[in-house]
């Protein structure tokens with residue numbers, strides 16, 4: 098049987114996703130530009146990411162420090178104004194590397210990591226924005242602070258560790274409708290006075306746009322199926 102490699106038109110897909118974001122936000126009565134797109138480039142190579150950079154996309158999400166360290170310095174040297182967001186779990190012993198490379202860290206979820214990030218910021222002189230990850234589904238295997246503990250943890254990060262916390266992030270349970278989780282995250286952010294709400298992926302970003310996301314994280318709807 099003949100096999101061939103299908104290369105999706107990532108730039109066309111980028112345009113389609115952006116149009117869907119704008120449509121969903123407008124339908125919910127939100128102003129144009131209320132929702133920002135983070136293109137999730139994890140496990141895709143520089144050559145696949147490059148057309149998006151040429152097309153003007155600058156905000157990207159990666160889930161591993163080491164992979165991002167290998168891919169991004171060369172891309173950044175060629176395209177000005179990139180913003181890199183860490184969307185995967187971060188070990189405390191990688192805090193300095195993460196602070197050095199990323200502009201936003203979306204996965205702050207425990208006091209030990211808060212302390213490590215504070216030290217890393219002190220040492221590096223860099224202060225990437227931080228989002229607190231909330232485990233809205235209270236899943237035992239999933240990272241994130243419990244919703245009931247979110248407010249106290251945010252205060253601890255802001256006051257005790259002096260971290261630049263600007264918002265919240267969640268990954269809803271895979272087998273549940275995402276809407277209640279998105280609503281909960283938006284409500285928690287509002288209650289804590291935080292404006293950044295990172296939620297929604299390829300399968301549900303339009304719903305997130307309607308429920309108050311400031312940032313959606315979309316990978317496979319743009320790149321196609323992710324390599325294993």
Ligand SMILES: *Cc1c(COP(=O)(O)O)cnc(C)c1O
Pocket residue numbers: 137139160184185268297298299300314315316317318
């Ligand atoms: C991989 C990933 C995404 C993007 O997922 P897609 O379904 O490919 O859009 C978003 N957020 C996080 C935290 C991820 O790990």
